[in-house]
Amino acid sequence: MNQTAAFRTETDSLGAVEIPALAAWSVQTQRAIDNFPITGVPISQYPELIAALAMVKKACALANSGLGVLSAARADAIVAVCDEIIAGRHHNQFAVDVMQGGAGTSTNMNANEVIANLGLLKLGHRYGDYAELHPNDHVNRSQSTNDVYPTAIRLAVLARTVPLIEAMQQLVSAFHAKGEEFTGIMKVGRTQLQDAVPMPLGAEFRGFANTINEDIQRLADLSALLTEVNLGGTAIGTGINAPEAFRELAVTHLREISGEPLVSAADLIEASSDLGAFVMFSSTLKRIAIKLSKICNDLRLMASGPRAGLGEIILPAVQAGSSIMPGKVNPVIPEVVNQVCFQAIGNDLTVTMAAEAGQFQLNAMEPVIIHKVMETMGSLTQAMDVLRSRCVQGIIADEARCAALLEGSLVHVTALVPVIGYEAATKLAKFAQAHGFSLRQAAGGALPEALAAQVMENLAGE
Missing domain, CATH: 1.20.200.10 (Fumarase/aspartase (Central domain))
Known part of the structure; x- marks a missing residue:
């Protein structure tokens, strides 16, 4: 693999794929980039999601190491890369479209491949030397997209x-x-x-x-x-x-x-x-x-x-x-x-x-x-x-303006209902509206003298 060229070639069970030489992702991520040009929104647009994926991968690496199914050197490399991602580095390497088929597999593999390749550099190897640190066998050890992705999106x-x-x-x-x-x-x-x-x-x-x-x-x-x-x-x-104790230990680390x-x-x-x-x-x-x-x-x-x-x-x-x-x-x-x-x-x-x-x-x-x-x-x-x-x-x-609208309205009529009754208040309001009068102006023409006096008395403070 010539990493001085513009592209490098990697293969999977479906065949060879060309990948930008400086990209930390690998075959499955590149296939997803090609397969899902849907929204133009890469998962890196949601930095919380990228950090969450790294947290999950870190927790799983620590659990696997603690249970003896992942070597300390490999776990340390994974953890170191995850810490950098959590701190905000390498997010541009998370390039798959947020909208994708596969229940999030492309997102999980994007994380696995990036962490593996960056981890390889820390171990003194080149991108793609997966015998030393593999996206599936090591970074994704004891995991599936179906528990990694739901956990990460919740975080x-x-x-x-x-x-x-x-x-x-x-x-x-x-x-x-x-x-x-x-x-x-x-x-x-x-x-x-x-x-x-x-x-x-x-x-x-x-x-x-x-x-x-x-x-x-x-x-x-x-x-x-x-x-x-x-x-x-x-x-x-x-x-x-997954080892029997993995579940409890991984969740404890993630917490x-x-x-x-x-x-x-x-x-x-x-x-x-x-x-x-x-x-x-x-x-x-x-x-x-x-x-x-x-x-x-x-x-x-x-x-x-x-x-x-x-x-x-x-x-x-x-x-x-x-x-x-x-x-x-x-x-x-x-x-x-x-x-x-x-x-x-x-x-x-x-x-x-x-x-x-x-x-x-x-x-x-x-x-x-x-x-x-x-x-x-x-x-x-x-x-x-x-x-x-x-x-x-x-x-x-x-x-x-508030005062003028209030003065020109008939809204005070509701407060008169306990004083003169609903029917008289209705008559007063309708008379005022029909003639363009205020309630004070309408009282004399719409109501008997006694009720009109009560209206005037109650409106005196308004």
Whole structure:
């Protein structure tokens, strides 16, 4: 093998394959690169997944070494490479498309081959000298894609949950701050886009904060479902080709390496095919997206105008809004967040269908599940950061507009029901609306003198 050439040739049972000479991957990775030019998104785009794969391989190498089925020299080489990958190195060598057939085999083999070849360099050998350190016989010892990949994708989601929760917490704080800032400003509360009753603008923003906040704990609780792993189950959960003590020892090492409270699944056969935890987790992401999108809808409506809409709040102007209409500024930040939320909702349907598509002892659709869950988490994290920093923190209340809309509305009529009764209040409201009067102006023409006096007395402080 001439490593000074542009390519090197390696072979497998299907024949010879040309591989870029400097690539640390081998035949199976190259075949996957050629077979799956699907999304253009390599698995390296999800660094949490690459680090998780390295953690699993490190834990397995330590377990195999401890059980005497892998030499200390080989284990040390594997561990050293894995530590470098966990630290963020070599991620460009993980080149297979995130969307792939084979239930994640291409991803697992990409990891096996890269770790083997980089380990060979540490042992003083060249790429491809697999008699010294083999992707399958040594790096993948006591393992199968069917326990490595499900374990790694769970670790990847757990890692990506941390910045998502932080983004949620910061957005909650921003909404709470605006709630306090707007506490003394009264406005028209609305139901079904119709005037309802008076409310403080600050209470509306505190409501936004609380609707996001209540899902933080829910997301943390559901993350616990992902700490149950099937590592050690190998192909279908029976543990074939793994030493008897491997399962417990590998999970113990992985728990220490990852810092996550991992436990071995009680039923490895069930755990090898069941993706219910991802369904529930994805459903919670959808719930967050739905609520976030509704908030953005409200912000856009409240800021509509500037003169012919509600105009209760003013969103920060971050860019010109039109190529033809001078001075127009659009609510582009809430708009882009809406779109992220739509994507999250669609991704959840993909996860649902993929989880349903499992057959017997394996679900071959795991790659699209991790792709869509990680995509949703990343987009929601970024969207909430952008919404907070480029929109919410800069919102200004138009107090005069809020007061004018409140004064011109009939929403105070609800407070009169206990005083004059529902029927009289209805008559008053309809008379005021028909004649364009305020409630005070309508009282004399719509109600008997005694009731009109009660109306005036109760509205005196409004």
